[in-house]
Amino acid sequence: MAKRRTWREADGERVEGTWRHVFIRNGDRHFLTDLFIYADGMVDCWGLCTLDEFAEKLASGKVATVVPDGAEASALHLGDWTFAEPQRWVTADALLAEVHDTVDQLSGRPDSTARCRAAVDVFLADQTEENRAALHAAYTAIPEHMRVYALGDMDRQDWPLRVLAAGPGNTYTWWDDDEIVTDEAYAEALAYFGCSPA
Structure with a gap:
C-alpha cells in the first residue's frame, strides 16, 4: 500500500x-x-x-x-x-492488524515486521529462551497474511523466521503442515541470518 x-x-x-x-x-x-x-x-x-x-x-x-x-x-x-x-484471504483480526501496521508506517514508527526484525537481532546476539519467546511473540504479531513478506525473500519466504521462533525440537507450520524443527533445519535458519548455534 x-x-x-x-x-x-x-x-x-x-x-x-x-x-x-x-x-x-x-x-x-x-x-x-x-x-x-x-x-x-x-x-x-x-x-x-x-x-x-x-x-x-x-x-x-x-x-x-x-x-x-x-x-x-x-x-x-x-x-x-x-x-x-x-x-x-484475510481474517478480521488480520485486517485490523494490517491497518495498525499501516498507521505505524505512515507515522514513521516501526511496524510489526520491523519489530520482529529487531527481535531477531536481539535473539541472534543472545540466544536465550527468553529472547526466543520475545521473537515468537513479535513474529506472531505480524498479520498472518503478511508474514511471508517479512524477510523480503520470495524464495524462502518466512521459513527462517518460523524455524528460529519455534526452536529445535518444536513444531512450526509450513504450507498447512506441521513440521518439527530438526537440528539441521535450525542450523540452516541460523545460517540464513549469518549466525551459528550458541
Missing part, C-alpha cells in the same frame, strides 16, 4: 494516507470500496472513524472479510455479480 498515497486535511494540516480495497456489507449486498488509512490513526470506509470504531465495523461484519456463497456484490458504476465459492 505504500505506493498508493493520498492525504486529507485536518486542523489545517496535511495528514498522509494510503488505501486498500475492502467489502462493505449493507443489508444483503456487499460493495467493493476503498478503505483509506491515515497517519493519525483515522480511517475512512463509508465515513471517517477511529481505529476503535473501525474495529467495531469489522466485528459486526459491516466491513466484511467473509462473503457467503451466493452473496450479491457491486462495484459502483462498474458492475454487479454473485459470489460462487468465495475464498477468504
Whole structure:
C-alpha cells in the first residue's frame, strides 16, 4: 500500500494516507470500496472513524472479510455479480492488524515486521529462551497474511523466521503442515541470518 498515497486535511494540516480495497456489507449486498488509512490513526470506509470504531465495523461484519456463497456484490458504476465459492484471504483480526501496521508506517514508527526484525537481532546476539519467546511473540504479531513478506525473500519466504521462533525440537507450520524443527533445519535458519548455534 505504500505506493498508493493520498492525504486529507485536518486542523489545517496535511495528514498522509494510503488505501486498500475492502467489502462493505449493507443489508444483503456487499460493495467493493476503498478503505483509506491515515497517519493519525483515522480511517475512512463509508465515513471517517477511529481505529476503535473501525474495529467495531469489522466485528459486526459491516466491513466484511467473509462473503457467503451466493452473496450479491457491486462495484459502483462498474458492475454487479454473485459470489460462487468465495475464498477468504484475510481474517478480521488480520485486517485490523494490517491497518495498525499501516498507521505505524505512515507515522514513521516501526511496524510489526520491523519489530520482529529487531527481535531477531536481539535473539541472534543472545540466544536465550527468553529472547526466543520475545521473537515468537513479535513474529506472531505480524498479520498472518503478511508474514511471508517479512524477510523480503520470495524464495524462502518466512521459513527462517518460523524455524528460529519455534526452536529445535518444536513444531512450526509450513504450507498447512506441521513440521518439527530438526537440528539441521535450525542450523540452516541460523545460517540464513549469518549466525551459528550458541
